[in-house]
Amino acid sequence: MEYQHNPVMLKQLISSLFNKNLNILSKNEKKIFVDGTFGRGGHSKELLKFISPNSKLFVFDRDPQAILEAKKLSLIDNRVHVIHACFSSMREELYNFGVLKNIDGIILDLGVSSPQLDQANRGFSFMRNGPLDMRMDNSCGMTIAKWLSSATLEEIYKVISKFGEERHAFKIAKKIVAVRQLHPINTTNELVSCISDVIKNNKPGKHPATKTFQALRIFINKELEELSNTLPTAIDILKPGGILAIISFHSLEDRIVKKFYNKVSNIDPIYKKIPISDINIPSPVAKKLKKITPDKDEIKLNPRSRSAILRILQINS
Numbered sequence: 001m002e003y004q005h006n007p008v009m010l011k012q013l014i015s016s017l018f019n020k021n022l023n024i025l026s027k028n029e030k031k032i033f034v035d036g037t038f039g040r041g042g043h044s045k046e047l048l049k050f051i052s053p054n055s056k057l058f059v060f061d062r063d064p065q066a067i068l069e070a071k072k073l074s075l076i077d078n079r080v081h082v083i084h085a086c087f088s089s090m091r092e093e094l095y096n097f098g099v100l101k102n103i104d105g106i107i108l109d110l111g112v113s114s115p116q117l118d119q120a121n122r123g124f125s126f127m128r129n130g131p132l133d134m135r136m137d138n139s140c141g142m143t144i145a146k147w148l149s150s151a152t153l154e155e156i157y158k159v160i161s162k163f164g165e166e167r168h169a170f171k172i173a174k175k176i177v178a179v180r181q182l183h184p185i186n187t188t189n190e191l192v193s194c195i196s197d198v199i200k201n202n203k204p205g206k207h208p209a210t211k212t213f214q215a216l217r218i219f220i221n222k223e224l225e226e227l228s229n230t231l232p233t234a235i236d237i238l239k240p241g242g243i244l245a246i247i248s249f250h251s252l253e254d255r256i257v258k259k260f261y262n263k264v265s266n267i268d269p270i271y272k273k274i275p276i277s278d279i280n281i282p283s284p285v286a287k288k289l290k291k292i293t294p295d296k297d298e299i300k301l302n303p304r305s306r307s308a309i310l311r312i313l314q315i316n317s
């Protein structure tokens, strides 16, 4: 079965990479772009329509299935270079291509793809019964089932509370620890029933397992560390005038992006405290461009886009 992913804010993201209207774009210039989160290539394929034959697009994903799809694309388009790695390693991975400091734009469309959520055997979804896996790169590392089998009550509580902002985190953690003494928690349904047993009156329309599943997924894939480590690298490897465009899907991610963008687009506050003349104060490395959210039509067509926020940053020339 073919699993699809609807790219979020497709046109807005692609035009932000050029910082100009796509209709007036010159398609002859050589450009170098990086898509750190290929998924099913929705954004990459759209971008390829606007870049010249001698341009390059480096695509990353940690998911082996996404990489298979990316390789299919690279067979029919020689501008595409596929790298199976976390986006946090983009500096090391791109070093040998001699493109560092010469990159025109980097895209990060964070979180999970629809195919990851839709395939029960990936264990990401509380709606589908499957093995409790949740690894984006399921070729290595520890599954969340394995972690839950040995983590302490306090560790489980902290993860659910910190990465899910779940107010029932302690009750859920206690239940998990009690249930795993009776039998291992190996499937998504088994985890869902632990949660449903302790959350009785959740908000209407919101599944009681939403926050816990989000928390465990973020934790086991180290998603926030990946993002925090990548932001300074991205700034450093883009060329002057280069664009960093990031779509986040929840407040934990967006907070990191927003704080970083504010930091690099403002004069370092340290200079307010030392007696130094204005001309000696280094200018900020970048400037914030737009913040964009999906319009009503997109949210109607693709409800998954409703919490998306696209933030764009440009390196100062």
Ligand SMILES: C[S@@+](CC[C@H](N)C(=O)[O-])C[C@H]1O[C@@H](n2cnc3c(N)ncnc32)[C@H](O)[C@@H]1O
Pocket: 005, 006, 007, 008, 036, 037, 038, 039, 040, 041, 042, 043, 044, 060, 061, 062, 063, 066, 085, 086, 087, 088, 109, 110, 111, 112, 113, 114, 136, 226
């Ligand atoms: C929301 S999807 C991207 C969808 C893509 N823009 C499209 O249009 O098809 C996120 C993808 O990023 C990948 N991913 C998430 N975190 C990653 C990381 N730290 N390094 C590499 N890939 C990552 C996931 O495996 C997933 O395939």
